[in-house]
Amino acid sequence: RAWGEHLNVDELKQYGADLVSACIVGTCTKALLDERELPHTLNEADIYRLAEQYALRAPRLVKAAILFNPKESKNVNFWETCAVNRGLSVRVFVEKEDALTWLNGDDGDALEDCA
Numbered sequence: 637r638a639w640g641e642h643l644n645v646d647e648l649k650q651y652g653a654d655l656v657s658a659c660i661v662g663t664c665t666k667a668l669l670d671e672r673e674l675p676h677t678l679n680e681a682d683i684y685r686l687a688e689q690y691a692l693r694a695p696r697l698v699k700a701a702i703l704f705n706p707k708e709s710k711n712v713n714f715w716e717t718c719a720v721n722r723g724l725s726v727r728v729f730v731e732k733e734d735a736l737t738w739l740n741g742d743d744g745d746a747l748e749d750c751a
Contacts, residue, residue, distance in 0.1 A: 645682045652690045659698050666739050667700040668732075676704070676711040683711060687718035699725040701735035 659667060678686065704712045716728045729735040 645678065645686060648678070648686055649689055652686075653693060655700075656694050656698075665698055667698060668735055668739060669700060669702045670732075672703050672705045674704075676708040676715070678711065680711075680714060683715045684718050687715055687722060687724075690719060691722035691724055694724055699739060699741075700727075701739045702726065702728045703732060703735055704728050704730065706730045 655667065655669070658664075702712070702716075712728045716726060719726045727735075727738055729738070
């Protein structure tokens with residue numbers, strides 16, 4: 637679960653790097669990220685660059701679902717579009733059940749709801 641107030645680009649880059657490291661160490665292929673308490677206040681140029689940075693560093697084998705506050709939908713949906721266009725397997729959701737359904741898909745390797 638992520639939380640904070642008005643994180644800047646560098647802090648969000650570090651957050652992404654920490655997530656990638658955790659996935660590599662834990663050999664995970666799926667991640668459910670709860671960012672409902674994290675405000676998304678970056679401008680579009682910073683969002684674009686952040687998605688670009690994540691695409692350069694994130695393993696393509698990780699499938700990530702991000703839970704977000706619906707009040708943040710404009711910025712979050714733009715980030716999702718930028719990330720997907722760069723080849724990342726990521727989607728944003730308001731509802732946890734929808735995120736788990738997408739993550740679990742058809743591959744038979746279910747991500748359990750641990751929270």
